[in-house]
Amino acid sequence: KSTMIRTVFSRSLPRLCRPPACHYSAGAIPEPCSQPEVHYDKLFINNQWEDAASGKTFPTINPATGEVICQVAEADVADVDKAVKAARDAFRWGSPWRRMDASHRGLLINRLADAIERDSAYLAELETLDNGKPYAMSYTMDLPTVVKCFRYHAGWADKWEGKTIPIDGDYFCYTRHEPIGVCGQIIPWNFPLLMQAWKLAPALATGNTVVMKVAEQTPLTALYVASLIKEVGFPEGVVNILPGMGPSAGAALARHMDVDKLAFTGSTEVGHLIQQASGSSNLKKVTLELGGKSPNIILSDANMEDAVEQAHFGLFFSQGQCCCAGSRIFVQADIYDEFVERSVERARRRVVGNPFDLKTEQGPQVDQEQFNKILGYISSGKREGAKLMCGGGVAADRGYFIQPTVFGDVQDNMTIAREEIFGPVMQIMKFKTLEEVVTRANDTKYGLAAGVFTKDIDKASYVSNGLRAGTVWVNCYDVFASQAPFGGYKSSGNGREMGEYGLDNYTEVKTVITKVPQKNS
Amino acid sequence: IPGGCLTEDLGKVFPAYNPATGEQICEVQEADKADVDKAVQSARVAFSLGSVWRRMDASERGRLLSKLADLVERDSVYLATIESLNSGKPFLPTLFLDLQGTIKTLRYFAGYADKIHGTSIPMDGDYLTFTRYEPIGVCGQIIPWNFPLMMTAWKLGPAIACGNTVVLKPAEETPLTCLYMAALVKEAGFPPGVINILPGFGPTAGAAIASHMGIDKVAFTGSTEVGKLIQEAAGKSNLKRVTLELGGKSPNIIFADADLDLAVEQAHQGVFFNAGQCCTAGSRIFVEEPIYDEFVRRSVERAKRRIVGNPFDPTTEQGPQISREQQNRVLGFIQSGISEGAKMECGGKALGLKGFFIEPTVFSNVKDDMRIAREEIFGPVQLIMTFKTIEEVIERANNTDYGLVAAVFTNNINKAMTITTAMQAGTVWINCFNALSTQCPFGGYKMSGNGRELGESGLKEYSEVKTITMKMVTKNS
Numbered sequence: 001k002s003t004m005i006r007t008v009f010s011r012s013l014p015r016l017c018r019p020p021a022c023h024y025s026a027g028a029i030p031e032p033c034s035q036p037e038v039h040y041d042k043l044f045i046n047n048q049w050e051d052a053a054s055g056k057t058f059p060t061i062n063p064a065t066g067e068v069i070c071q072v073a074e075a076d077v078a079d080v081d082k083a084v085k086a087a088r089d090a091f092r093w094g095s096p097w098r099r100m101d102a103s104h105r106g107l108l109i110n111r112l113a114d115a116i117e118r119d120s121a122y123l124a125e126l127e128t129l130d131n132g133k134p135y136a137m138s139y140t141m142d143l144p145t146v147v148k149c150f151r152y153h154a155g156w157a158d159k160w161e162g163k164t165i166p167i168d169g170d171y172f173c174y175t176r177h178e179p180i181g182v183c184g185q186i187i188p189w190n191f192p193l194l195m196q197a198w199k200l201a202p203a204l205a206t207g208n209t210v211v212m213k214v215a216e217q218t219p220l221t222a223l224y225v226a227s228l229i230k231e232v233g234f235p236e237g238v239v240n241i242l243p244g245m246g247p248s249a250g251a252a253l254a255r256h257m258d259v260d261k262l263a264f265t266g267s268t269e270v271g272h273l274i275q276q277a278s279g280s281s282n283l284k285k286v287t288l289e290l291g292g293k294s295p296n297i298i299l300s301d302a303n304m305e306d307a308v309e310q311a312h313f314g315l316f317f318s319q320g321q322c323c324c325a326g327s328r329i330f331v332q333a334d335i336y337d338e339f340v341e342r343s344v345e346r347a348r349r350r351v352v353g354n355p356f357d358l359k360t361e362q363g364p365q366v367d368q369e370q371f372n373k374i375l376g377y378i379s380s381g382k383r384e385g386a387k388l389m390c391g392g393g394v395a396a397d398r399g400y401f402i403q404p405t406v407f408g409d410v411q412d413n414m415t416i417a418r419e420e421i422f423g424p425v426m427q428i429m430k431f432k433t434l435e436e437v438v439t440r441a442n443d444t445k446y447g448l449a450a451g452v453f454t455k456d457i458d459k460a461s462y463v464s465n466g467l468r469a470g471t472v473w474v475n476c477y478d479v480f481a482s483q484a485p486f487g488g489y490k491s492s493g494n495g496r497e498m499g500e501y502g503l504d505n506y507t508e509v510k511t512v513i514t515k516v517p518q519k520n521s
Numbered sequence: 522i523p524g525g526c527l528t529e530d531l532g533k534v535f536p537a538y539n540p541a542t543g544e545q546i547c548e549v550q551e552a553d554k555a556d557v558d559k560a561v562q563s564a565r566v567a568f569s570l571g572s573v574w575r576r577m578d579a580s581e582r583g584r585l586l587s588k589l590a591d592l593v594e595r596d597s598v599y600l601a602t603i604e605s606l607n608s609g610k611p612f613l614p615t616l617f618l619d620l621q622g623t624i625k626t627l628r629y630f631a632g633y634a635d636k637i638h639g640t641s642i643p644m645d646g647d648y649l650t651f652t653r654y655e656p657i658g659v660c661g662q663i664i665p666w667n668f669p670l671m672m673t674a675w676k677l678g679p680a681i682a683c684g685n686t687v688v689l690k691p692a693e694e695t696p697l698t699c700l701y702m703a704a705l706v707k708e709a710g711f712p713p714g715v716i717n718i719l720p721g722f723g724p725t726a727g728a729a730i731a732s733h734m735g736i737d738k739v740a741f742t743g744s745t746e747v748g749k750l751i752q753e754a755a756g757k758s759n760l761k762r763v764t765l766e767l768g769g770k771s772p773n774i775i776f777a778d779a780d781l782d783l784a785v786e787q788a789h790q791g792v793f794f795n796a797g798q799c800c801t802a803g804s805r806i807f808v809e810e811p812i813y814d815e816f817v818r819r820s821v822e823r824a825k826r827r828i829v830g831n832p833f834d835p836t837t838e839q840g841p842q843i844s845r846e847q848q849n850r851v852l853g854f855i856q857s858g859i860s861e862g863a864k865m866e867c868g869g870k871a872l873g874l875k876g877f878f879i880e881p882t883v884f885s886n887v888k889d890d891m892r893i894a895r896e897e898i899f900g901p902v903q904l905i906m907t908f909k910t911i912e913e914v915i916e917r918a919n920n921t922d923y924g925l926v927a928a929v930f931t932n933n934i935n936k937a938m939t940i941t942t943a944m945q946a947g948t949v950w951i952n953c954f955n956a957l958s959t960q961c962p963f964g965g966y967k968m969s970g971n972g973r974e975l976g977e978s979g980l981k982e983y984s985e986v987k988t989i990t991m992k993m994v995t996k997n998s
Contacts, residue, residue, distance in 0.1 A: 103625060103960070106632060110587070148580065155583065155632020158960050159977065172938055458994045461649055465997060483580070483635050500636065516938040 032135045034356040036125035041219075042073045043243065044226035046086040047236035053078035058245070060219055063132035063364040064355055064399040072219050075244035080211065080252040083240040084259055087182040087209040090237030097209065097235050106157030109204055111232035113150035116143070116225065123221055127193055128355045130220045132363040132400070133318060135356050145480070146197040149498075152482035153201035160206060160503055165511075170519045176510045179207035180285065181260035183506065184253040186246070186274075187222075188266045189215035189366050190321040195265055196222045198497050200239065201482075203263075206506040211240045211259065213250050217366050219243035246270065255281040263505065265289040265323075268420075268446075268491050287495030287505045289323065289487060291420040292448030295441035296326030296477065297463060299434075300335045302453035306475070308342040312426075314451060314477035316350060316404055319365055320374075320424040323492075324449035326477055328410075328417060329428045330437050336430045340408045343428065344389045347404040350424075352395045364400040365423060371400035374423030381407050381416040381425070391424070412440055420446070434459060438466040447489025451477045470496070522560050522717050535722070537697055540609035540841040541832055541876045549696050552721035557688065557729040560717040561736055564659040564686040567714030574686065574712050583634030586681055588709040589702075590627035593620070593670075596705070600698055604670055605832045607697045609840035609876070610795060612833050622959070623674040626975070629959040630678030637683060637980055643998070650990040656684035657762060657985045658737035661730035663723070663751075664699075665743045666692035666843050667798040672742055673699050675974050677716065678959075680740075683983040688717045688736065690727055692743075694843050696720035723747060731755060738762040740982070742800075745897075745923070745968050764972030764982050766800065767965060768897040769925030772918035773803035773954065774908075774940060777811045779930035783952065785819045789903070791928065791954035793827060793881055796839050797851070797901040800969075801926045803954055805887075805894060806905045807914050813907040817885045820905060821866045824881040827901075829872055841877040842900060848877035851900030858884050858893040858902070868901070889917055897923070911936060915943045924966030928954050947973070 041057075042049040050073070057071040075083075090097050116123065124138035133142070162175035183203050187195040192215065203210050214222040226241045242249055250270075254262055254277035261284055264274045268290040278286045296314055298307045314326035331339045355363035365371045378392050391405030402424055410417050410427040417427055431437040441450060450469040454460050464472040470487045473479055480486065480498075487496035495505045534548040552560075567574050593600065601616040610619065639652035660680050664672040669691060680687050691699035703718040719726055727747075731739055731754035738761055741751045745767040755761045773791055775784045791803035808816045832840040842848040848871065855869050868882030879901055887894050887904045894904060908914040918927060927946040931937055941949045947964045950956055957963060962978035964970055972982045 103629065107628070110628075151584075151587075152580065152635065155634075155636065157632075158629065159633065159636065161977065172942075457991070461991070461993050462995075465649075465993070500638065514934070514938065516942070517935045518939065518942075520942050 029136055029139050029358060030121050032121070032125050032128070032139075032356050034125070034129070036122060036129060038070050038126070038220055040223040040227055041070055042223075043075050043079055043083070044223060044239075044241040045079070045083045046240070047230045047234075050079075052076060053082070058216060058243075060130060060217070061367060062129055063366050066368075066398055066400070069129060069220070072223075072243045075213070075242035075249040077248065077252045079242055079244070080249055080256065083211045083242055084182060084256055086237040086240055087211050088258055090235060091179070091181055091209045095235070097207070097238050102158035102160075102207070105205060105207060106154040108232055108234055109150050109154035109157065109201065112228055112234075113147045113154065115228040115232055116150065117147045119224075119228070120144075120147070123193060123224060126224060127221045128363070130218045131189060131192055132355050132366060134360045134363050136358050136360070137318075142191060142194055146193045149194070149197040149482045150201050153205040156202075156500070156503060157205040160507070162509070166521070167513070170516050172514045172516050172519070174512050176512065177206070178508045178510050180506055180508050181208060182258065183208045183210050184256065184259040184262040184284075185210055185212040186250050186253065186262070186264045186266065187212065187214055189217035190318060190323075192218040193221045193225070196225060199263055199265075202497070202502045203506050204234075204238070206503055208261075208506055209238050211242065211253060213242050213244055213253055216243065216245050251277065254278065257282045259284055261285040261287075261506070263287045267291055271491075271493065285505075287497075288493040289497060290448075290491060290493040291446060292323050292325065292488065292492050293328060293418065293420055293444050293446045294324050294326050294449040294451070294469065295328045295330055295467070296451040297437055297441060297453070298329065298331045298335070298339060299452070299454035299456070299459055300332040301455050302335075302475075303455070304335065304338065304342070307453040308339060308346060310451070310453070310477045312343060312346045312350075315426045316347070316362060316424050317478055319362055321366065321370070321422050322478070324471070324478065325422070326449075326451050327421060327425075327427060328441070329426065330431045330441060331428060333430050333432050336428075340389065340406075340428055343426065344406050347390050347406050347426065350404040352401055352404065362404065362424060364396075365402060367400060370422065371402065374402055374421060374425065377416055377419070377421045377423070378405055378425060381410075381414065384414045384416070386410045386414055386416060386427070412443065418444070434462060438463060442466075442468050445491040448492035449473070522556075522563055522719075535693060537607055538694070538844070539606055540843050543845070543876050546607060546697070549700070549720045552690070552719035552726045554725065554729040556719055556721070557726055557733065560688045560719055561659060561733055563714040564688050564717055565735060567712060568656070568658055568686045572712075574684070574715050579635035579637070579684070582681060582684060583631040585709055585711055586627050586631035586634065586678065589705055589711075590624045590631060592705040592709055593627065593702070594624050596701075597624070600670060600701060603701065604698045605840075607695050608666060608669060609832055609843060611837045611840050613835055619668060619671050623670045626671070626674040626678050626959045630682040633977075633980060634682040637984065639986070644990070647993045647996045648990050649993050649996070650988065653987045653989065654683070654984040655987055657983060658685060659735060660685045660687050660983065661733065661736040661739040661761075662687055662689040663727050663730060663739070663741045663743065664689065664691055666694040667795060667800075669695040670698050670702070673702055675742075676740055679974070679979040679983045681715070683980055685738075685983055686715050688719065688730060690719050690721055690730060693720065693722045728754065732758040734759045736761055738764075738983070740764045742766040744768055748970065762982075764974075765965075765970040766963075766974060767925075767968060767970040768923060769800050769802065769965065769969050770805060770895065770897055770921050770923045771801060771803050771926045771928070771946065772944070773806045773928045774914055774918060774930070775806065775808045775812070775816060776929070776931035776933065776936055777809040778932045779812075780932070780952070781812060781815065781819070784930040785816060785823060787928075787930070787954045789820060789823045789827075792903045793824070793839060793901050794955060796842055796879070798843065798847075798899050799955070801948075801955060801957075802899070803926075803928055804898060804902075804904060805918070806903065807908045807918060808905060810907050810909055813905075817866065817883075817905050820903060821883050824883045824903065825867050827881040829878055829881065839881065839901060842879060843877070845877055847899065848879060851879055851898055851902065854893055854896070854898045854900065855882055855902060858887075858891065861888075861891045861893070863887045863891055863893060863904070889920065895921070911939065915940065919943070919945045922968040925969035926950065
């Protein structure tokens with residue numbers, strides 16, 4: 001029997017994704033089951049569940065306890081080959097998928113959204129179990145955003161139009177927006193369901209077939225969604241999902257001679273490898289969503305309370321495991337002291353605990369490796385002379401919990417100011433002038449996102465136009481929408497996801513030119 | 522209207538008929554000017570800055586349209602039954618074509634609601650400038666009786682996707698399914714006042730909408746004759762934006778190299794579909810001389826086989842005309858054809874004692890200047906003419922004030938390209954007819970109307986573009 005419990009999230013939620021009014025009026029987040037049953041743990045190829053060719057499995061861990069949840073089939077090269085063949089066959093000329101009305105593709109994607117919505121309480125439990133993010137977040141943010149992403153792209157399926165073009169000469173010229181073909185997609189562990197939606201939705205709306213390798217840390221929710229893909233009626237082979245490791249299955253996908261395109265979200269380090277693999281194999285098209293070291297610039301006329309809360313959220317959200325985390329907070333000199341004091345007080349108040357407890361704001365880091373890495377960065381911060389204001393240590397006896405940590409007086413050349421930490425570690429720096437801060441903010445190989453807090457109309461436009469970043473937030477942070485393109489400048493990636501722009505990455509444009517007896521305008 | 526479906530004073534009513542029998546189905550409240558005023562007022566309030574509708578996420582507008590589509594799908598058998606009963610359209614085609622078309626149109630525009638993009642623009646000078654595509658405001662919509670449900674969806678879909686509020690008047694002949702849709706609109710959860718539906722007559726309620734000072738745009742589908750009145754009314758009142766989908770006298774051109782079986786069947790359906798009551802009716806069929814006689818022979822044989830009868834009989838292909846008035850009008854055209862010297866190959870008479878049925882009628886040896894060749898008949902009357910050269914048929918096909926659609930049947934790519942470029946028509950079909958789909962813009966050249974419905978083009982008619990230009994300290998590219 002479940003009881004309804006009101007959530008304590010009113011401060012952060014409005015900035016997240018504005019969940020529809022019903023989430024407030026129903027009030028409610030259903031009491032979660034902390035041990036949801038795992039139904040699917042194999043490879044999903046051609047709408048069938050299969051063991052790996054090698055028979056190998058790997059464990060997936062609950063990061064709140066360090067315990068194994070279950071074993072999952074581990075895909076390797078042979079399985080990737082099989083999945084690519086299935087996807088290639090589903091894409092053949094004359095196949096059900098190729099012959100399908102575009103509007104019907106949209107209808108299938110909408111049905112998938114409906115099925116995910118139907119099972120969202122369960123999916124949120126599974127996501128929290130496998131990833132460690134607080135259940136209240138999984139249920140009120142991740143799941144509704146996933147549903148909206150699919151619905152948004154479902155609407156595009158029959159609206160992605162080519163053009164007819166008045167070329168010189170007696171010709172009739174038009175373009176077709178065709179699918180690229182078999183798309184490899186490699187997704188990370190920080191937002192497993194959402195990253196799956198960001199990848200599948202545009203690829204399917206535009207008519208491609210997919211081989212998706214999910215992160216080894218968090219395979220479970222993606223596999224459940226695979227069962228829904230079959231349930232709602234996608235033809236076999238259109239979507240294939242392979243749990244497995246990066247260096248084996250991921251690399252096999254990146255260098256596969258029969259994969260037409262690869263989309264990768266993950267670290268910049270691996271992004272380099274993916275791009276090289278494309279060059280040394282078949283020159284498959286590559287889009288990358290990589291890391292960031294995003295600046296969040298607080299000017300002295302900003303609303304202090306708002307800026308502190310947003311900057312806190314912008315860094316600590318999702319246990320700091322966000323590609324766009326605002327991890328370099330530049331605060332104007334005259335408000336610096338107060339800002340640091342308030343930020344430390346807020347960090348001390350951050351509730352770290354069992355992700356299934358609805359009061360929890362911060363769960364564990366996703367695994368041992370990340371946990372160690374973050375603690376390493378914290379050490380370097382201390383070593384290099386940053387001022388540890390709070391936190392800095394382990395937060396629990398088991399699982400991978402780290403205390404919310406704040407460093408003040410951070411210098412631009414410190415390791416913690418230059419490298420992506422991907423954990424709950426906040427860096428606050430001081431600046432004097434606008435020109436200086438824009439220069440310093442841009443002084444990074446990354447360029448994913450940025451924030452600026454100010455009431456001044458001229459300063460807002462100056463800073464937002466000057467920052468070399470794919471998304472700039474003004475008086476807000478981490479505002480995402482399926483309608484708005486997202487992606488990186490420089491080493492934060494190439495290409496954009498979401499919005500109409502996101503469809504380009506999944507399209508081949510064919511120009512058709514027909515001779516006509518006599519052209520007229 | 523918010524507050525209920527009844528007007529305040531239970532005043533006038535008018536009858537809704539079953540055209541297959543001529544009998545009354547029921548009585549319906551009749552809206553007049555006062556009711557239009559009330560509806561416009563509620564639509565205006567629903568549109569005010571800061572209202573629930575204005576503050577709603579665009580994607581949520583889309584969700585509401587999607588829900589409406591789901592409800593129409595849920596009740597599609599019932600809706601098809603009422604549509605068939607009130608309009609005389611055969612039940613099975615209504616269920617498979619009209620209902621599916623209605624659902625698909627609502628779903629298509631549901632998907633567009635949050636994809637209506639403005640632009641940011643690199644203008645000269647130190648400025649940041651961008652455009653917003655805003656809703657126009659309160660839209661009056663007047664729809665005809667030939668496809669009541671589909672026309673409701675064609676009008677509501679884009680208007681709602683773009684964020685407008687609506688006052689819609691269905692045709693007095695066919696108010697019933699539109700009123701049921703209103704109940705579904707409420708069930709789907711649209712805020713009150715966003716969609717208002719007023720059954721009533723053209724010269725009263727329709728005219729009140731066209732000349733209303735509080736309506737920002739009027740969209741009308743119906744006869745060219747009334748279209749002209751709407752445009753005048755807009756000009757005389759507040760210069761409201763006007764889009765019109767009017768009549769047609771569309772040419773269907775059959776070349777000697779066409780697939781003859783295909784051409785005969787498509788030309789047959791092209792003119793007889795919906796008992797000839799289509800704005801797109803291919804009502805002037807130009808057949809290249811070498812195949813003319815054979816084409817006429819096959820067309821007559823096909824017309825004689827056309828099954829006219831009770832719309833609820835699954836074998837029926839053709840139901841009644843919508844009203845006694847329409848039936849008489851069509852019979853009048855048939856008489857003029859005979860008296861002007863066209864050869865009536867078959868049909869020509871009213872059918873049965875009850876209802877408003879007409880026999881499928883074919884005329885050959887039609888001359889371009891005959892009344893039946895120049896004016897829109899809107900009935901089951903097929904006209905077949907002959908032509909010699911491509912230049913000749915292009916000129917004759919275009920020699921009309923109308924310009925809604927055209928078609929060409931040929932295997933030759935060059936002929937197809939030439940005809941499609943030359944036709945002064947909003948839609949040109951190659952080796953098919955009446956191939957309409959919600960993704961494709963549809964509308965008329967010349968006096969067949971102005972503006973386009975469906976497709977992305979349909980959205981433009983329901984948006985007002987605002988350019989916002991802000992001074993910047995220094996611009997960089």
